[in-house]
Every structure is written in structure tokens, then in C-alpha cells.
Amino acid sequence: MKNDQVAQATQKLLEMWKTGNLPQAVAHTMLARKSGDRPSDTWSLANQILTLINGTEDARGFRQWEQVGRHVKKGAKAIYILGPVARKITEKDSDTGEEQEKTIITGFKSIPVFRIEDTDGEPIENSRPNYTPPVMPPLMNVAKAWGIDVKYQGGNARYYGAYYPGKDAIVLCTHDEITFFHELSHAAHNRIRPLKGGQDATQEIVAETSAAILCLMYGVEGFVSKARNYVASYAKMEPQECTKAVMRAISDIEKVLTLILTEAEKQAPSDTATAV
Known part of the structure; x- marks a missing residue:
């Protein structure tokens, strides 16, 4: 039965993508940042991965820790992130002939930061804003069953979500269900x-x-068009032709969906999705 549901939803999605007969799209939203966020929440994905590899979710510079009432322990070793090296240049506008000042990135430099685990002082966790949605998305029970740490944080305009295989963790900067489904699919893969x-x-x-298939199966509307454009960008094809790339990966797609839905049935039999 489950395989039939997956097959029906997959067929419907690919037909919609091929014909372009798509439901009205909704805007993909990002959580607005609030005061109290960690500085590392604004870092690049690469730098955030570096902090996770070093066993922490909060790392800051020496002075940044002092500003929140904490100090670095004696003998603590720094970890290093990469920061841009910028300089200002003056260019002449080709249209107006006027000189304009602009900032360019000339390279990167290592910046020492320290893990919260290597500091002492005032507690800061309770002051952090809470971005958790009032209603959790479908299939969150699957993430919980697999021991995946799912956290929501304010957006930094670089990405909507990320899955960290080494830590088996998901970070979400949006409440949009498709992003959670996307990262959960990475975890299943x-x-x-x-x-x-x-x-x-x-x-x-x-x-x-x-x-996108999970959105169809769970009645989450408005993201089919966005998903098609996303797939087309990675397939390097026109949107209406991206189904060719999907068919090349269909075996793994079916395995991912089966793994997720099988776990969902184990956790909440009455919450099994019904293909539309």
C-alpha cells in the first residue's frame, strides 16, 4: 500500500512538473532574526560546520564572551573560522563618469574563537529567542525516532536549512514544511x-x-513550483525537462520516501499519509 501511495504521488508530481500545470506558489519565508541570537548564527554555513565539528554550537571571540559576562578559561585553545578581508576602492561610473567608492573582498583570514564549553560566567542560554513553530511539521516524529537534533534559528539570508551528517542534526531558518522535508530526506538518504x-x-x-512528494502526500500546498525550479537549477535543465534528472535518481528517491514513511508508520500508525 505504501509503495502504491509513493508511486501515485510521484507520478502526479512529475506530471505537474512536465506540463507546468502548477498550483499557485506561496512565498518561501525566512525567520527574522531577533536580539539575543548567537553571533555564530550569522556565520557562513562552512564556519557553522567548523564549530559543530569542534563539538560546540556557540563560539565567539574573546571580547564577545566578555560582553555577555563570560570569560575564556585559562589554557583554552581557540578554534579558527574564516573571515573576509575587505578593502575600499574607487571606480569611475561608465555612464555618469562620476567616481564611486565600493568595497571588495580580497581574500580571507583566520579568526580565533572559543567554544562556550571553554568559558565560565553568566548563563546565556535562557536569553536566546525561541524560534520553534507553535505547531511542529508532519514527520517530526521520524526525526525524533532517528535521534536527529532539530533546531530553529533566525535566518542569515544564506540558506533556509541544513543537515549535518556528522552530527546528525538539522538546522532550520524557516517554518516552511518543505525545508524540513528536504533536510529530513537528506537524513534518510x-x-x-x-x-x-x-x-x-x-x-x-x-x-x-x-x-515535494511529501508535500503532496501531507497536503502541504504552494511549494511544487519552487521545488521544480530548485531541481532544475541542480539538473542544469529547463524546468519542464527536469523530470529527466528525477528519473535518473528515482531509485534513491523511492528508497528515501519508503524509509521515512515506514518510520512514520512505526511511530504513529494513525498518522500515515494518504497520496492524493
């Missing part, structure tokens, strides 16, 4: 075979297609 590092095209096609 990683359980089938270890994911490659970086933004691998096939892995992104598998995750986004799986997420």
Missing part, C-alpha cells in the same frame, strides 16, 4: 548510504523531489 560533502547535485535532486 544518509542512512541509505553516506552523503558526499558539499552541495552534490544528485543528492539535492533526491532531497527536493522527495520533499
Whole structure:
């Protein structure tokens, strides 16, 4: 029965993508940042991964810790993130002939930061804003069953969500269900075979297609068009032709969906999705 549901939803999605007969799209929203966020929440994804690799979720510079009433322990060793080196230049506008000042990035430098675990002082966790949605998205019970740490944080305009295979953790900067489905699909894919590092095209096609199918199965509307554009960008195809790339990855897509839905049935049999 479950395989039939997946097959029906997959067929419907691919037909919608191929014909372009798509429901009205909704805006993809990002959580606005609030005062009290950690400085690391604004860092690049690469720098955030560096902090997680070093066993922490909060790292700051020496003075930044002092500003929140904490101090670095004697003998603590810094970890290093990369920060841009910028300089200002003056250019002449080709249209007006006027000189304009602009800032350019000339390279990167290492910046020492310290883990919260290597500091003492005032507690700061209770002062952090809470971004958790009032109603959790469908399939959150699957993440919980797999021991995946799911956290919401304010957006930094660089990404909507991320899955960290080494830590088995998901970070979300939006309440939009498709982003959670996307990252959960990465987590499922990683359980089938270890994911490659970086933004691998096939892995992104598998995750986004799986997420779009889950949206159809759980009645989450408005993201089918966005998903098609996302897949097309990684497939390097016109949107109406991206189904070709999906078919090349269909075996992994089916495995990902089956793994997720099987776990969902185990956790809440009455919450099984019904394909539309």
C-alpha cells in the first residue's frame, strides 16, 4: 500500500512538473532574526560546520564572551573560522563618469574563537529567542525516532536549512514544511548510504523531489513550483525537462520516501499519509 501511495504521488508530481500545470506558489519565508541570537548564527554555513565539528554550537571571540559576562578559561585553545578581508576602492561610473567608492573582498583570514564549553560566567542560554513553530511539521516524529537534533534559528539570508551528517542534526531558518522535508530526506538518504560533502547535485535532486512528494502526500500546498525550479537549477535543465534528472535518481528517491514513511508508520500508525 505504501509503495502504491509513493508511486501515485510521484507520478502526479512529475506530471505537474512536465506540463507546468502548477498550483499557485506561496512565498518561501525566512525567520527574522531577533536580539539575543548567537553571533555564530550569522556565520557562513562552512564556519557553522567548523564549530559543530569542534563539538560546540556557540563560539565567539574573546571580547564577545566578555560582553555577555563570560570569560575564556585559562589554557583554552581557540578554534579558527574564516573571515573576509575587505578593502575600499574607487571606480569611475561608465555612464555618469562620476567616481564611486565600493568595497571588495580580497581574500580571507583566520579568526580565533572559543567554544562556550571553554568559558565560565553568566548563563546565556535562557536569553536566546525561541524560534520553534507553535505547531511542529508532519514527520517530526521520524526525526525524533532517528535521534536527529532539530533546531530553529533566525535566518542569515544564506540558506533556509541544513543537515549535518556528522552530527546528525538539522538546522532550520524557516517554518516552511518543505525545508524540513528536504533536510529530513537528506537524513534518510544518509542512512541509505553516506552523503558526499558539499552541495552534490544528485543528492539535492533526491532531497527536493522527495520533499515535494511529501508535500503532496501531507497536503502541504504552494511549494511544487519552487521545488521544480530548485531541481532544475541542480539538473542544469529547463524546468519542464527536469523530470529527466528525477528519473535518473528515482531509485534513491523511492528508497528515501519508503524509509521515512515506514518510520512514520512505526511511530504513529494513525498518522500515515494518504497520496492524493
